[in-house]
Amino acid sequence: MKLSSDKVTLAERHNKIVYDCGDTVVKVFNRAKPKADILNEALNLARAEQAGIRVPELVEVGKVGVSWAIATEKVNGKTLRQLLAEDPSQEDAILDRLITLELDVHAHSNRLLNRQKDKLTRMINGLGDTIDEAQRYELLQALDGMPNHTKLCHGDFVPSNIIVPDDNEAAPVIVDWAHATQGNGAADCAITYLHLVLGGEQDFADKYLRRYCERQGCTVAYVQSWMPIIAAAELERGRVHERDFLLSWIDVVDWS
Ligand SMILES: Nc1ncnc2c1ncn2[C@@H]1O[C@H](COP(=O)(O)OP(=O)(O)OP(=O)(O)O)[C@@H](O)[C@H]1O
Ligand SMILES: [Mg+2]
Numbered sequence: 001m002k003l004s005s006d007k008v009t010l011a012e013r014h015n016k017i018v019y020d021c022g023d024t025v026v027k028v029f030n031r032a033k034p035k036a037d038i039l040n041e042a043l044n045l046a047r048a049e050q051a052g053i054r055v056p057e058l059v060e061v062g063k064v065g066v067s068w069a070i071a072t073e074k075v076n077g078k079t080l081r082q083l084l085a086e087d088p089s090q091e092d093a094i095l096d097r098l099i100t101l102e103l104d105v106h107a108h109s110n111r112l113l114n115r116q117k118d119k120l121t122r123m124i125n126g127l128g129d130t131i132d133e134a135q136r137y138e139l140l141q142a143l144d145g146m147p148n149h150t151k152l153c154h155g156d157f158v159p160s161n162i163i164v165p166d167d168n169e170a171a172p173v174i175v176d177w178a179h180a181t182q183g184n185g186a187a188d189c190a191i192t193y194l195h196l197v198l199g200g201e202q203d204f205a206d207k208y209l210r211r212y213c214e215r216q217g218c219t220v221a222y223v224q225s226w227m228p229i230i231a232a233a234e235l236e237r238g239r240v241h242e243r244d245f246l247l248s249w250i251d252v253v254d255w256s
Helices: 035-051 080-086 088-106 116-125 133-144 185-198 202-216 220-224 227-236 243-251
Strands: 008-012 016-020 024-029 058-064 067-073 077-079 151-153 162-165 181-183
Touching (some): 077 080, 080 088, 080 162, 133 227, 151 185, 185 202
Antiparallel strands (some): 077 162
């Protein structure tokens, strides 16, 4: 894969750079990222599309020099994150839009996706000595007791992953399917909540959680019962800066 010389950097993370290449957006991963994860991200995107979700068209999976990369067709528009930054007075409307889209994703399914419980179990077991054996056992027991659902779950349903096309008639496009699974919508909601809090948006996160539960018809306590499990999984991703914060969430047995 060749990148255009006038590419613009959209986002730079510890393990990848996302470039705007004009007609395409290319995510270039560093060599530490296992190639199986990159192929899985591209496969998840295809699985979500197969389920009936509007995702960017997958253009290519290949190498840029020695690095693996995923190219998708560029969606001309703004993310819900950008729209919120431009006009904070629209917060309630944007939140409603985010939740409407999330519930719509959860109303879809693709039985070929990885199972959320399997993924979370693997992540909790991958924590090694970070938590003690008794705590790991408790988390795995709690996870095992959660209802088994097969909803399409995005795994990182935050405002920066929703693009509203400039053509206002067109439906929003959902990007970044690296963490998609089939499973429980409340767990997906708990992930969004945690990511918003980690991003420093406690008030927005609290409002999101209340409204999601109202609209989904579940209790806030039910979503909160997922929090220790989700915090443990997040810790396994190696979020060193948030270590103490995540450990405190894992410790909370009773959130209500
Ligand atoms: N196909 C696309 N068309 C237009 N913009 C895109 C597309 N894919 C990604 N983007 C933009 O690039 C940003 C980063 O891409 P992506 O979310 O896939 O990677 P990321 O590393 O997870 O980023 P983040 O941490 O912000 O979620 C998105 O928030 C979006 O603004
Ligand atoms: Mg993203």
